[in-house]
Every structure is written in structure tokens, then in C-alpha cells.
Amino acid sequence: MSTMRGSSLAYLIRRLAMFALTIWLGLTLMFLIPRMAPGDPIAAMVARISSQAGRVENSEQMIQAWRTRFGLDAPLYQQYGRYLWNSLHFDLGYSMAYFPMKVEDLVRAGMPWTLALLSIATVLSFLVGSTLGALMGWPASPRALRLVLPAALCFTSIPPFMLGILLIYVFAFGLRWFPFAGAYAHEFPPGRNLDFVFSAVHHGILPATAIVVTTMGFWALGMRAMMVTTSGEDYMILAQAKGLRPRRLFWMYGVRNAILPQVTSLALSIGGIAGGSVLVEYIFTYPGMGYLLYQGIVNNDYALIQGMTSILIIGVATAVLIVDLAYPLLDPRIRRGDL
Amino acid sequence: MNTPLDNPVLRVEDLEVRYGNLAVPAVNRVNFEVRRGEILGLVGESGCGKSTAAMSILRLLHPPGRVTHGRVLLDGIDLLAMGTREHRALCWKTISLVPQGAMNALNPVLRVENQIADAIAAHEDTRSKGPLTPRINELLALVGLPSRVRRLYPHELSGGMRQRVCIAMAVALRPPLVIADEPTSALDVVVQRVVAQSLLDIKNRLGNSMLLIGHDMGLMAQLADRVAIMYAGRLVEIAPVADVFRAPRHPYTRQLIESTPTIGQRRPLAVNEGGPPGLGTRTAGCPFAPRCPHAMPRCANEPPAMAQCGEDWQAACHWSAQP
Amino acid sequence: MKPVGIAIKRFVFIGLLLSVAGCSLHAPKSDYDRRETVVFDLETRVLAPNMWNPYVPGARLEHGFHQCMIEPLFILNTETGIIEPWLGLSMTSNETLDVWTLALRPEVKWNDGVPFTADDVVFTINLLLKNAPSLLFSGPMKQWVARAEKVDALTVLFHLTKPNPRFKLDYWSVKIANSVTILPEHIWKDKDPLTFKNYEPGKGWPVFTGPYKLDRFSETSFSYRRDDGWWGAKAGWKPLPAPKMLEWVWQGTEEMRTAAMVDGSVDSLCDITLGAYQALEHFRGDVMAWTDGPPYVWLDPCPRALEFNCGHPPWDDKEMRWAMNYCINRDVIVAVAYEGTSMPSKHFFPAYPPLERFTRILEQNGAYDRFPVWEYNPDKAREILESKGYTRNRYGYFEKDGKELSVTVTTHEAAIELQRVAQVVVEQLQTAGINASHRSEAGGTWMDNGSLGNFDARVGWMACGSVSEPWSSMDTFNASWMMPDGKRAQYNIWRWKNEAYSALVSDMGRMPLGDPRIDDLYWRAMEIWLDELPGIPLTQARKLLPFAQDHWKNWPSKENPYSHPCTWWQSTCKMIHEIKPVAPDPGKAP
Numbered sequence A: 001m002s003t004m005r006g007s008s009l010a011y012l013i014r015r016l017a018m019f020a021l022t023i024w025l026g027l028t029l030m031f032l033i034p035r036m037a038p039g040d041p042i043a044a045m046v047a048r049i050s051s052q053a054g055r056v057e058n059s060e061q062m063i064q065a066w067r068t069r070f071g072l073d074a075p076l077y078q079q080y081g082r083y084l085w086n087s088l089h090f091d092l093g094y095s096m097a098y099f100p101m102k103v104e105d106l107v108r109a110g111m112p113w114t115l116a117l118l119s120i121a122t123v124l125s126f127l128v129g130s131t132l133g134a135l136m137g138w139p140a141s142p143r144a145l146r147l148v149l150p151a152a153l154c155f156t157s158i159p160p161f162m163l164g165i166l167l168i169y170v171f172a173f174g175l176r177w178f179p180f181a182g183a184y185a186h187e188f189p190p191g192r193n194l195d196f197v198f199s200a201v202h203h204g205i206l207p208a209t210a211i212v213v214t215t216m217g218f219w220a221l222g223m224r225a226m227m228v229t230t231s232g233e234d235y236m237i238l239a240q241a242k243g244l245r246p247r248r249l250f251w252m253y254g255v256r257n258a259i260l261p262q263v264t265s266l267a268l269s270i271g272g273i274a275g276g277s278v279l280v281e282y283i284f285t286y287p288g289m290g291y292l293l294y295q296g297i298v299n300n301d302y303a304l305i306q307g308m309t310s311i312l313i314i315g316v317a318t319a320v321l322i323v324d325l326a327y328p329l330l331d332p333r334i335r336r337g338d339l
Numbered sequence B: 001m002n003t004p005l006d007n008p009v010l011r012v013e014d015l016e017v018r019y020g021n022l023a024v025p026a027v028n029r030v031n032f033e034v035r036r037g038e039i040l041g042l043v044g045e046s047g048c049g050k051s052t053a054a055m056s057i058l059r060l061l062h063p064p065g066r067v068t069h070g071r072v073l074l075d076g077i078d079l080l081a082m083g084t085r086e087h088r089a090l091c092w093k094t095i096s097l098v099p100q101g102a103m104n105a106l107n108p109v110l111r112v113e114n115q116i117a118d119a120i121a122a123h124e125d126t127r128s129k130g131p132l133t134p135r136i137n138e139l140l141a142l143v144g145l146p147s148r149v150r151r152l153y154p155h156e157l158s159g160g161m162r163q164r165v166c167i168a169m170a171v172a173l174r175p176p177l178v179i180a181d182e183p184t185s186a187l188d189v190v191v192q193r194v195v196a197q198s199l200l201d202i203k204n205r206l207g208n209s210m211l212l213i214g215h216d217m218g219l220m221a222q223l224a225d226r227v228a229i230m231y232a233g234r235l236v237e238i239a240p241v242a243d244v245f246r247a248p249r250h251p252y253t254r255q256l257i258e259s260t261p262t263i264g265q266r267r268p269l270a271v272n273e274g275g276p277p278g279l280g281t282r283t284a285g286c287p288f289a290p291r292c293p294h295a296m297p298r299c300a301n302e303p304p305a306m307a308q309c310g311e312d313w314q315a316a317c318h319w320s321a322q323p
Numbered sequence C: 001m002k003p004v005g006i007a008i009k010r011f012v013f014i015g016l017l018l019s020v021a022g023c024s025l026h027a028p029k030s031d032y033d034r035r036e037t038v039v040f041d042l043e044t045r046v047l048a049p050n051m052w053n054p055y056v057p058g059a060r061l062e063h064g065f066h067q068c069m070i071e072p073l074f075i076l077n078t079e080t081g082i083i084e085p086w087l088g089l090s091m092t093s094n095e096t097l098d099v100w101t102l103a104l105r106p107e108v109k110w111n112d113g114v115p116f117t118a119d120d121v122v123f124t125i126n127l128l129l130k131n132a133p134s135l136l137f138s139g140p141m142k143q144w145v146a147r148a149e150k151v152d153a154l155t156v157l158f159h160l161t162k163p164n165p166r167f168k169l170d171y172w173s174v175k176i177a178n179s180v181t182i183l184p185e186h187i188w189k190d191k192d193p194l195t196f197k198n199y200e201p202g203k204g205w206p207v208f209t210g211p212y213k214l215d216r217f218s219e220t221s222f223s224y225r226r227d228d229g230w231w232g233a234k235a236g237w238k239p240l241p242a243p244k245m246l247e248w249v250w251q252g253t254e255e256m257r258t259a260a261m262v263d264g265s266v267d268s269l270c271d272i273t274l275g276a277y278q279a280l281e282h283f284r285g286d287v288m289a290w291t292d293g294p295p296y297v298w299l300d301p302c303p304r305a306l307e308f309n310c311g312h313p314p315w316d317d318k319e320m321r322w323a324m325n326y327c328i329n330r331d332v333i334v335a336v337a338y339e340g341t342s343m344p345s346k347h348f349f350p351a352y353p354p355l356e357r358f359t360r361i362l363e364q365n366g367a368y369d370r371f372p373v374w375e376y377n378p379d380k381a382r383e384i385l386e387s388k389g390y391t392r393n394r395y396g397y398f399e400k401d402g403k404e405l406s407v408t409v410t411t412h413e414a415a416i417e418l419q420r421v422a423q424v425v426v427e428q429l430q431t432a433g434i435n436a437s438h439r440s441e442a443g444g445t446w447m448d449n450g451s452l453g454n455f456d457a458r459v460g461w462m463a464c465g466s467v468s469e470p471w472s473s474m475d476t477f478n479a480s481w482m483m484p485d486g487k488r489a490q491y492n493i494w495r496w497k498n499e500a501y502s503a504l505v506s507d508m509g510r511m512p513l514g515d516p517r518i519d520d521l522y523w524r525a526m527e528i529w530l531d532e533l534p535g536i537p538l539t540q541a542r543k544l545l546p547f548a549q550d551h552w553k554n555w556p557s558k559e560n561p562y563s564h565p566c567t568w569w570q571s572t573c574k575m576i577h578e579i580k581p582v583a584p585d586p587g588k589a590p
């Protein structure tokens, strides 16, 4: 037993080291990439300021002043050092394009919406998709169901953009069941009251549906293949012989085993959340952080890009770490240092 | 030891199983019975249809396999004619299974105790009967496993331990009949003996009947009361194990016995070159004829039927039926 | 146990259904009345919605901030060229154009009741000077203003660093989009203007002089409530504006914005395509635009042009540029890229009435006979190219010394309109035997490449600046702005160096607005410009701005040009006083 415990400690240490390495690599890339991209963020910022300020004839001075303020005139290694140090302290600094807004404040405004919408939609999509896939791959499913389900997945081939517009026209403009834009009704500003919660849920249904419907096919297909494999396993036959209820057979013997590879994909898909949300947020005019990231990239706002991506990197790395650490709970075979 | 012939636990009548549209049934009009308290060995070389027969009895055949004829009577009730629900309620309580290839027979993500409990909970109202732990411990003890095994996952067990867990699970509900499909074939020789011994002990303690499937005549001699010999989907001989070893009536049985390795000496395989006919080719006469040292012209045209050839002894062979 | 389980499941399910249904039946219950509200279109989201400091780089102004809370000193009417007084009464200069006297309207009050005085103006100027060049407008203020001096409570003297005839026009009159904002000294006194957010609802901030106060906002929508104690109404200068509420709402894509107007949930839209406008007209008869019939559009002050880097051969040769000009058919550009909703441009000035006089000067002097900018004449182009030693190669492209005549036209990624123009231009050049191609670049990159001279040709808004007088745009070609490639140029990113032109324009720039000597200088400079043609004017810049008339009427139009119709400019300050409700008494309905 003691060797087992030792190996699981080693496992933990190895995972944590991977976690740290991933974050360092990600942060470093995010330091380099915007700096390699063409376009000077300060020049862009000053150009924007100038265009708003009548006739400006001395923008070169402005560029210099702002460059100094953002520490961009320091040698690269110093910028890098300061950047790493600040990132470790979760000090994301000031946005360049939205100065004097702090990156943190900007992110804090959009993050809850994106997180709520996308994590709920992703989880729903995962659950619904995996369940559909499991039913499709399960030999004992009613035949009718197994014919109907693939039809439901047709939606997967529709781009989310199109589906979003379709949903808006049918359910918002046509039937008027749902509002067509925004995250909550203007009359009910965010707060801890039922009106707001209802309004937020009400606004979230269409965008979430667009995401769920268009992404669940991915989960369904993976799950179906795994389920077919699983249902042929010996333990499944023995379980049938035991006379277990079909439901228990399906969930605890079928799904429980088939879901394992899916969980890993789920952790990785979290990284796609912010990126994937840009379009959906755009169509539904949803105030999430996909738009923020897009703006950061358009303005080449180093601080904003770095801040958001470092949050994403840490988020994904943490999700992967959690899955890595939780995976043994799901799959006992990994539990004692079998790796 | 034998109970009266007219009250068997299980009677298989004219069972015929086909896979898809193949010309020849995988199990071809097989008749046998398992008597109370006995171990009936079902022996035959690989692919002869033993597992198919067992799975039909358990109603676990998967498409394209299907029972095309015959009945499986348990205490006089035809299992094959039952409704699904009805059968499910009955199955593990009446007939349980120790599967072939125990390596994969346990769900990798559930603890041993949960898998045993599953079997119990599916058939009993577990809430009214108190905690299951003592019962599971007892079952594990029955197959010689310590109670800590209860908390382990399948991958933490050796092959022999897994097989014994399967045996414990099979007898959890004290079914009158246990079907053990080659329970030892995946194990090394020493462990084989341990597992075989557990089976025998259990049978002796619980008094259940057992259909023991295998191709090892030595093991059969050790465990079984009677053996049924199968070849290419048909039964060719069925008799008390001692009788068969003394004077096998069917040439195939004889070859099987002669090929059994005994400790200390190795004999070349006595079964003739070649193999049984595949399921795709229909044979007019005795399917064993092409490999039979005693084949007669008649054998090629006329399939021999099972015939009584002694007290409690049947064989299907033109040659041995000759006076 | 079983029935209970099922019952619970049913209960939960029905509950879910009910809550969804409940949501959709949930009628908005608030004091919000659509009939008393004007809803404007917001083109982009506001990522820092609680930033109400108009001077920081992250500031946004066009979400209602400078339309209904900040008031300008003066507003230029681009239709008449008249600068109308607002918070200011007058602003005049001395003979030498280096001292300007500002007289303030006496009755103006901040919305917290504190009088608006010369102290606030002086404070604002000093704040900008102290924080130059980081704050908006602080760069130009630093450049021009040596000192602001309070004469009395309502009079301020601006001592300039050098003469500037356009000081009032450029910075205080909403010439383009906005003007310098005066800040209330009593609020901003001890604040760091670089980080102060100017938002504290408890204290009634932000404090400005406008007739509306901030009500509530999110990243996508901003509401302002009418301040019935507004100084202008109290003093009898103007009655209170009719709308009780103003809103600026981000609607998303053009489809969504158009649908919102069909739906009646927005009264005015920013620029849309002709197709969208036709859809609007189809679904509701009462929409209007700047003109009643085609082209419907109002012209933005930045005409579109095909611009060359005049330092890059072969485009350093004026004849080559003229050859390009002969290849271009502007009517086709208008028809194809704009679906008819724009007009060709002969020069770099917007076609505003105050500038028409200057176009006439060119015509009267026969400029377009000598310099037929509008002439589409591929034969002439071919002649020029052949005289330059170009011959057609086997692919049909012109070639010289084995080198094909090719050009890459770049555009700003976000400017769809310009991309369409570029595509048509490229096609026309291709037809004429020039291997042209189009590349759209990320906004920041495109701007950077422009100011660094890192381009051959681009479709841009050349020489933006003039609205009511010609100098601002003309000066953007002044050789004094010349920078070598790789160095950031402020203006004249085209690197066109012409000393004679520059001298004329510099002279012009020193004269007071309306000085009769300007006309001659103007003509002589333009003669050089047209002869050299450093950029090829293409079309006017169009904005198709629909207004719905079911709730509000008296929107500005070509027939009723009390203001220009762009609702994101500070001049909207005036518009909100002019629009009137359609319903006779919107307040009384149940």
C-alpha cells in the first residue's frame, strides 16, 4: 500500500509540474505573439484619440508619453519579467485601448455572462449530446428512437451563426417568446432579485440553445462510438445475466464506462469557450467577454489580450488539472499510478 | 447423489440456434437435462457451440444469433417463451453465470461490493433486508477471498481472484443452477485448481446444480458427475463421467480423453488432423465422419441419432451402435 | 416509493415549463414609456460603461454622453456653414489671430445647480495643459494655447502660442464629431484626470450642463432621463426637449438593427445598406432618410480616394498617377460598390454647401478641362503607359524591363464599404492591364502601415478635415509633414513633396477665415494638386441614416437641415431639442 501511496503522490507532483509548465508556456507565448503581430497598439490608441480630438499635430509626443506610461520603452526582458511577476499576482494592469480601465474590471464585467452562458451551454451540450449518443449506441434502445436521434443531429451541420439568426427570427421576432438581444431586460438591472434572474434566464435561452444544438453532435458522435464498444464488453453481458434493470445497465455499466474519454475532451473544450463565444455573443448582442477579446485583438491591446488569455490559460490548465486529478475518481484504473 | 430422473432442474429440448442465415445451426437440436445437485460437464473443442448453447439458456444471445427451435424448461417452465420483464425478474435467482474470460467480466469502474450488490438489489428489496456488507463478506469467504477484496476494483485483482469474485456473485442469490463457461481456461494451472476447488466446495455446500462448460476432460473428470460431449453443434455422447472415461462410446469422446494431458507425461494430440466443418457447409451424414478412424459408408450419408446405449448413457454413433 | 418519485419528477418538469412560460409572459413593469423615449442606435458595444471621464483614451462619447449630457460651446451647421452659439455666446480673435476672446452665456448652470463660469473654462484648459499630451485634446491645446485667462465670470482670453484662424472652428464648434469639453471645476478640482471615472450615482455624478441626466446603463444600452431643472428651460433660452428619456442601444448586426426598427423598438439607425433601407421602407412606410428619394444618403466629411505612396516608384511619377485615374470609372464604383447611394468626387472635399463655392472656383477657372479627373479613358491611360515604355505582355498586363506593372491596394479590415470600393477599383485596373490586387489589413496594422509609409496604394479617407473651409484638408498634403518611409507621419502619409503647393497652403493657413485673399491662394494650390494628382478622388462618403416616424417627427433632412443627421455626433445636442412627439399628448395615455 505504501508504494501505491507513493506513486499517487508522484502522480500529483507530476500533474502539478505540468500545470505550472503549461501556464508558463502559455503566458510566454501570449507575451510574444502580440508583440510579433504588426501594428503598434499605442500608435493605434493615439490615432483613435487624435481622430476624436479635432486637429492634432503632435501625436508623436503622445505616442512617446503613452509608451512610457505602459512601460513599453523598457527592454524586452524587463517587460517580460514584470509581466510574469504581475501575472502571478493576478495584476493584469491597465488596458491600453480603454485606459484608465483596468483589464481586471473589463474582464469582470463580461466574464460572468460568458461563464454563465457558455459553461451552462457547454455542460448542457455535453450532457444532452452524450445522452443522445449513448442512446444511439445502445443496442436496447427502442428502434424508433434510434432512427429519430440522428435526425436531431442534423442541426450540428448548421453553422451557429445561421442557427442563431434562425432562432431569433422564429422565436424572437416571430413567436415573440424570447427577447432577441442582450443579456437581461433593461428594466431589470443586475441585482439579487427574481425579476433580474428571470430576465437573465429568459435572455439566455436562445443563445444557449444555439450553442447546445450546434455543438451537441460532437459529443453525441463520440459517445455513440464508445457506447457501441462498451455494450459488447463481457461485463455488459454478465450484467445483463444478472437481470439488472435496463436503466442501471445503461447508466452504470454503459454510460459510466463510455463517458470516460468524453470527459477529457470536455476539459479541453473549455479553452474554446471564450473564442467560440465571439460569434454567438455578436449575433445575440450578448455582453460577454468574447467581444472583449475580439476588441483586444483588433486594437492590439497587449494588456487586454494578455490579461484575458492568461485567465483562459489558467482556466484551461486548471480544468485539465482538475480532470486529471478527478479522472481517477471516474476511472479507478488510473487511480494508483498506473500511468 | 443423483435425484430422480423425472425431476431435473433444467431440461433443454431440441434446442436449435442459428447465427444469421448460416446454413448449419451453431447448436443443432440438442437435448439434455441438468439434474438436481449434479455437475453436468459440457465438453467439446473450440467453436462447437458450447457457449452458444449456454447463452441461449440464459437468453443472452445477441443478434445475429437466435433460437430457432426448442425449449429450455426450468422446473417445467419454458424460459424462452417468457416475457422480458418476467424473465429478468427470474434470471439470476434461478440460473446464474460464471463467465468465460473473467478478465473483462467485471465492470472496471465499480467496486467488487457494488457489483455483487447490484445483483442482489436487482432481485431483492435490499432496504428491508438490512446492510449487504455481511452478506458480501460471507460470499467472498465462500470462495476463499478476504473481505478487503470487497472494497477493491477489478483491476486490483488477479485473474484467479476475479474469477472467484464472479463465482461469489453467481451464488449470491443461491440459484438452483449455475452455468460456468470455461471458468478456468484463462488461468494458469495452479490457479485453475484453486478456482475449480472453489466451484466444487460451493456446489457441495450450497447443493446447487452446475452446468460446467470446458474442453478439458481432466477437469471434467475431477469435477463433473456427468458429461455431455458436443461436436459441431450436436451432442454426440452423454453419460456419467466415470463411465465415459472407462469406455467412451463415441470415437470423438475417445479422442478427447486420449488427448487429455496428464501430469508428468505428454502425449501427442490424439484428435485427427483437420477440424470440424464450418457453419457454412451442410453435411449430409455424421459431421465427425471426415475425421473418424471408424467411418463407414453409412456415416457419410445418414446422420446418427442419439440412442440409449446403457443405463443413463446415450451416444450418437453408427459404429458404436453396431452390435 | 415509486409513485412519489414520479410525482416529484412531474412536479419539477411542470415547474420548469411554467417558469419558462412565466418568463415569456413576464411583461416589463416599469415607468418606461416607449412613447416618451427616443431610442438611438449604438454602433458598437461600450466595454467600459462606467467611464464618464471624456478625456481619457478609453472614453467613449457617442453613446449619448456628448449628445445629451455634455454641451458644446458652439455648433457648426455643416449645411449652412454657420457656427451657432450654445454654452458660448461668442468667440472672436484679435487682428493677429493669436488672442481669442470667449464670452459665455450668463445663465448656464451645471446640473447640480452650480453656475458655469469662466473659472471652469480656465480650469479645464489648465488641466489639459498640465496633463499634455496624455488626455484627449491635450495635445492640440498644448500646441496652441499658451495661457487661458479669466477676464470676468463670463469672459475668457486664450493667448495662443502662434496665430490660428481656425481655433474656434477646429476645437470648440463640433466641426467633426465633437469638441473640447468644459469640466466643472468643483467636481474635478483634486482629481487625477487620468484615472478619475467621474461616476458616482450617489453624488449625482457625472455632472455636466446637458438637459439629461444619466439614468441607467449597461455595456449595450444607455438611458438618460430628462432633467426638468435644466438651466436652459429655467432661463427661458429653450424649452425642455420633448423626450422624457433618451436611449442609445447596441443592436448588433445590421439585420438585427433593421429588424429592431421594423419592430418599432428603435427610432434612428446608424449607417445601413440600401438593401436594408429598402426592406425598412417595405415593412413600414414611415421611415425617412436625408433625402426623400435616391441616393437617400447624407455625406460624411471624409471622401474616399485611391491613395498612393508618392515616394514609391513608379507612383512617384505624376503621369503614372494620371494614367491610373484614366482607368477608373467612378460611375461604376457608385453603381456597384454603393448601389447608387453615393456620388463621384472630383476632389478631396466633402460636398457640403459651405464648400460649394470652392468647387465653383475650380470650375470657373476651367480646372476640369485641363485636369479631367472624372474622365474614364483607358486609351489615354494606355498612351501614357506606352510613352513611359510599358508594353503589354502575353498575359495582357503592362510590363517594362521585364517587370509587370502591379499594385496592391490595401484597406481597413473593418471598413466594408471601402473594401467594396477597392474591389471595383482593382477590377477596373485589371481590365486596363494593370495587375492590381486587393488586401484588407487589420485596422491597427493598416493605420500603422499608412503613417509609416508602408504601402503602395490604398483606398482611404484621404485628407479628411475640411467641413466649411478648404484649408484643413489641403494642409494634409503640406510637405512640412513629410517623413521618410519607416518614420511616423502625422499628415501627408502619401509622402507627396511639392514646395510650391506647400508654400501656398501655409500662406493660406495664416489668414483669417473668409479672407478674400484665400480664394486666389486656393486656386493656385489646387492647380498644382490637380496637375500632380497625388491621390485619386473616387467618391463621396455616404451614410444612410434612417429615422422612424411613428413616435417622433421633425428629424433633420435635406429639406429641413437644421442639423446634420448623424446621431453619434455632438451636434445631436441640437437635434434632441427639435424632434417632437407624433402622438399629441404621450403622457396621458393609460
Ligand SMILES: Nc1ncnc2c1ncn2[C@@H]1O[C@H](COP(=O)(O)OP(=O)(O)OP(=O)(O)O)[C@@H](O)[C@H]1O
Pocket: B019, B026, B044, B045, B046, B047, B048, B049, B050, B051, B052, B053, B063, B064, B065, B100, B215, B279
Ligand atoms: N456472433 C456470431 N456470429 C456468427 N457466428 C458466431 C457468432 N458467435 C459464435 N459464432 C459461431 O458459432 C459457433 C459456436 O461458437 P461458440 O462461441 O458457442 O463456441 P464455443 O464452443 O463456446 O467455443 P470456445 O470453446 O472457443 O468458447 C462457432 O462456429 C462460431 O464461429
Ligand SMILES: [Mg+2]
Pocket: B050, B051, B052, B100, B181
Ligand atoms: Mg465458449
